Amino acid sequence: MTVPTIAAHGRFQVPLDAFVSGYAQRFDIHKAVIKDLQLTAKQPDGTPVSIKRDPTTGLAALGSKGKQ
Numbered sequence: 020m021t022v023p024t025i026a027a028h029g030r031f032q033v034p035l036d037a038f039v040s041g042y043a044q045r046f047d048i049h050k051a052v053i054k055d056l057q058l059t060a061k062q063p064d065g066t067p068v069s070i071k072r073d074p075t076t077g078l079a080a081l082g083s084k085g086k087q
Contacts, residue, residue: 025060 025031038046056072 022031035046035048040046053072058070060068060070062068
């Protein structure tokens, strides 16, 4: 999914069944198990942001080089 901008304190919500694999398969939440989830974005000044789902603790914000 790509969105051009998200306003400060805004939210962009997408249902999981909107995602498609590299093999053109739709994500089926009733059959699939999520093992890894990563979001990448850029701050208004261009600084990259990465958020990755940690299976034990939930989501964790990562720095521009992928370090917590």
